[in-house]
Amino acid sequence: MLKTSLIFIGLALAALCFADLAITTLHPWMELGRMLRGMATPDFMALLGIWRAFVNTVAFALCGTFLGVAAGLVLAFFFEYTPVRLMCAFIRAIHEIFWAFIILPIVGLTPTCGVLAIAIPYAGIFAKVYAEIRQESDQRPLQGIPAASSAMSRFLYGSLPVVYQDMKHYTAYRFECALRSSAVLGFIGLPTLGFHLETAFREGHYTKAAAILCAFYLLIASIKYWAKPRFILIPIVFAFLFLSKEIYFSIDNVRRFFTYDILPWPMRRQGMLDGTRAVAYPWKDVGAWVLTVFQQEGLEGVWNTVILTQIALALTGVLAVVSFPLACAHFMGRISRQIVHWILIVVRTTPEYILAYVFVQLWGPSMLPAVLAIALHNGAILSYLSSQNADLVELRVDAPKKRNNRYLYEILPRVYGQFLAFLFYRWEVMMRESAILGILGIYTLGFFIDSAFADHKLDKAIILILITAVLNMGIDTVSQVIRRRLKISTKLVTST
Amino acid sequence: MKPVTPIRNIKGTDCLFELQHVNVSYAQNPALQDITLRIQEGETVAVIGPSGAGKSTLLNKLYEMRPDDCAFVHQQYALVPQLSVFHNIYIGQLDRRTAWYNLLNLIRPRKPVVDEVMPILDTLGMSEKISAKVGALSGGQQQRVAVGRAMYRGGKVLLADEPVSSIDPLQGEAVLDLIVDTGKTVIMALHSVTFARRFAERIIGLCAGRIRFDSPPSQLTQEDIDELYLTC
Numbered sequence: 094m095l096k097t098s099l100i101f102i103g104l105a106l107a108a109l110c111f112a113d114l115a116i117t118t119l120h121p122w123m124e125l126g127r128m129l130r131g132m133a134t135p136d137f138m139a140l141l142g143i144w145r146a147f148v149n150t151v152a153f154a155l156c157g158t159f160l161g162v163a164a165g166l167v168l169a170f171f172f173e174y175t176p177v178r179l180m181c182a183f184i185r186a187i188h189e190i191f192w193a194f195i196i197l198p199i200v201g202l203t204p205t206c207g208v209l210a211i212a213i214p215y216a217g218i219f220a221k222v223y224a225e226i227r228q229e230s231d232q233r234p235l236q237g238i239p240a241a242s243s244a245m246s247r248f249l250y251g252s253l254p255v256v257y258q259d260m261k262h263y264t265a266y267r268f269e270c271a272l273r274s275s276a277v278l279g280f281i282g283l284p285t286l287g288f289h290l291e292t293a294f295r296e297g298h299y300t301k302a303a304a305i306l307c308a309f310y311l312l313i314a315s316i317k318y319w320a321k322p323r324f325i326l327i328p329i330v331f332a333f334l335f336l337s338k339e340i341y342f343s344i345d346n347v348r349r350f351f352t353y354d355i356l357p358w359p360m361r362r363q364g365m366l367d368g369t370r371a372v373a374y375p376w377k378d379v380g381a382w383v384l385t386v387f388q389q390e391g392l393e394g395v396w397n398t399v400i401l402t403q404i405a406l407a408l409t410g411v412l413a414v415v416s417f418p419l420a421c422a423h424f425m426g427r428i429s430r431q432i433v434h435w436i437l438i439v440v441r442t443t444p445e446y447i448l449a450y451v452f453v454q455l456w457g458p459s460m461l462p463a464v465l466a467i468a469l470h471n472g473a474i475l476s477y478l479s480s481q482n483a484d485l486v487e488l489r490v491d492a493p494k495k496r497n498n499r500y501l502y503e504i505l506p507r508v509y510g511q512f513l514a515f516l517f518y519r520w521e522v523m524m525r526e527s528a529i530l531g532i533l534g535i536y537t538l539g540f541f542i543d544s545a546f547a548d549h550k551l552d553k554a555i556i557l558i559l560i561t562a563v564l565n566m567g568i569d570t571v572s573q574v575i576r577r578r579l580k581i582s583t584k585l586v587t588s589t
Numbered sequence: 590m591k592p593v594t595p596i597r598n599i600k601g602t603d604c605l606f607e608l609q610h611v612n613v614s615y616a617q618n619p620a621l622q623d624i625t626l627r628i629q630e631g632e633t634v635a636v637i638g639p640s641g642a643g644k645s646t647l648l649n650k651l652y653e654m655r656p657d658d659c660a661f662v663h664q665q666y667a668l669v670p671q672l673s674v675f676h677n678i679y680i681g682q683l684d685r686r687t688a689w690y691n692l693l694n695l696i697r698p699r700k701p702v703v704d705e706v707m708p709i710l711d712t713l714g715m716s717e718k719i720s721a722k723v724g725a726l727s728g729g730q731q732q733r734v735a736v737g738r739a740m741y742r743g744g745k746v747l748l749a750d751e752p753v754s755s756i757d758p759l760q761g762e763a764v765l766d767l768i769v770d771t772g773k774t775v776i777m778a779l780h781s782v783t784f785a786r787r788f789a790e791r792i793i794g795l796c797a798g799r800i801r802f803d804s805p806p807s808q809l810t811q812e813d814i815d816e817l818y819l820t821c
């Protein structure tokens with residue numbers, strides 16, 4: 094494990110040589126001062142005017158998660174079939190924001206776009222996790238079910254009760270993620286919190302931005318009070334009713350999107366010039382066109398995305414390893430531990446995208462804001478989980494009294510396996526995020542995808558999104574291989 | 590070769606199972622060899638022998654012969670710990686009702702089913718535990734629920750594969766009392782020779798897939814038992 098860790102740190106150091114970490118703004122620290130002053134004096138009255146954005150944020154998350162769960166449940170039943178598994182891997186390899194970009198031309202900036210952008214990738218995630226929960230669950234109760242029972246009855250009585258708690262916990266965790274996704278979708282124009290957050294930051298209304306962020310934290314922290322699993326259908330029905338007025342869907346748009354808009358340019362060129370919108374099949378030109386897109390934008394995007402991901406991955410690990418003792422009962426007193434816990438909660442509740450957005454405002458677009466945003470958010474998650482695991486370790490009476498010895502010889506070796514497993518588990522998530530942060534002007538895949546959409550070049554955007562998806566699926570596979578080789582698993586983490 | 594005896598015996602009860610020189614093998618490994626035995630209705634039979642002797646295989650073979658007449662008493666790990674006592678017993682008839690009815694009954698117990706299950710719980714002495722989660726019960730109580738499931742399943746024969754091997758002897762006794770008192774034909778594989786002697790009218794000793802002895806407890810000597818466990 095040490096060797097693997099060192100290799101990845103070495104890779105990150107090598108990547109640093111190629112990374113653009115420049116600060117390009119003229120007065121980076123002056124703006125930070127204004128921002129901090131604003132954060133200290135949140136203007137809660139500003140929230141009254143944007144209550145709709147709050148309801149939208151919650152409604153998108155509720156409806157998106159609901160549809161994702163429904164589709165995921167069905168897909169989980171067929172997860173042993175390779176095509177289903179591949180399809181799920183594919184749809185979850187594409188970030189919610191990219192899905193929103195894809196759906197946008199079909200339905201416009203409507204709730205349908207926001208809900209589907211969450212529901213589609215989440216369906217892939219739920220299918221995978223539900224199937225894994227079922228595989229790893231206790232199979233023995235199934236032996237007691239009469240052999241002639243229908244498959245449905247077997248599932249209802251022999252499987253569902255056994256896996257229900259795990260599924261419920263995971264779904265609740267995902268719903269929190271969906272709230273974050275929903276808020277972030279506002280940054281690309283959907284009517285959620287992110288929209289007003291972006292406006293407030295762009296216009297320098299930091300007191301308003303602070304109020305929105307505070308309210309967002311409260312929203313997340315209070316989930317367990319307003320989204321009780323037992324009564325979850327009530328808010329879901331209200332969410333659908335609330336959004337239903339603006340639901341927009343046109344089958345013609347769907348058809349045009351798939352059979353015309355996303356076709357590679359050489360197929361449409363002649364028809365476009367003639368004004369007939371006819372489609373031709375010049376395969377050779379299409380091949381050349383795809384190759385050009387790949388060489389001119391894909392390669393650079395992939396390179397930068399990978400560089401950014403590797404630096405962020407290593408920094409996340411370092412941050413977590415250094416910070417988790419601060420939140421751990423074996424090293425810190427109650428009060429200082431509580432303070433660290435609150436900081437970790439705030440940092441991990443803030444979506445990477447928002448962190449990166451703020452940093453870009455301060456320092457200008459380079460890899461620096463992106464690396465910091467990804468490493469802080471993921472570092473806080475990992476730090477929290479590792480400190481939880483470390484708290485479970487029972488030290489013997491004669492354990493080293495000195496904190497550094499205790500850390501190096503007792504605690505770290507015991508939690509390192511799970512820590513590393515979880516870090517590699519987050520690798521794919523970080524890569525998805527690295528690609529997305531391109532929208533903020535960093536030259537990762539998201540930058541080129543965003544530009545292609547802005548130029549209405551849907552064909553190019555789709556090719557680049559496909560490249561992103563394949564890259565993510567590749568990283569996911571590599572991560573699995575490494576975890577299997579090192580024989581480490583996140584099991585203890587997820588079960589506690 | 591012994592003459593084939595008629596299916597009806599002197600007492601006038603039915604012969605439920607008749608095996609003549611039966612062999613069963615798994616992936617070419619013989620699990621049962623040359624088994625010949627008859628079991629009458631109303632008998633209480635214990636099958637003993639070291640692990641791997643073929644006890645489970647024999648029970649499964651008997652089940653396959655009359656699946657509609659047999660109910661299995663599973664070990665408690667085959668219960669669903671997250672479900673209530675009521676639902677765990679109901680599972681015994683899961684295949685006799687539609688998936689839709691099963692779903693409704695899972696969400697809210699149906700009155701007719703409760704009326705059927707209640708007498709069984711009375712027999713088990715567990716009517717107060719009807720809504721308790723099985724995972725929260727003691728091992729002995731869980732094993733009683735497993736007996737209740739088999740009783741609810743119905744049929745003339747109770748098959749039990751080591752029904753009390755994972756609970757303490759005191760609770761084990763209570764469970765075996767229940768099983769024997771159902772008044773059905775009982776065939777159980779048992780770990781404990783003491784229990785076999787106490788609760789069965791007939792003990793079959795299995796060794797490496799063959800029947801070593803088949804006789805009432807009174808005719809079995811300690812040497813027979815020792816030989817079974819030591820030389821196998």
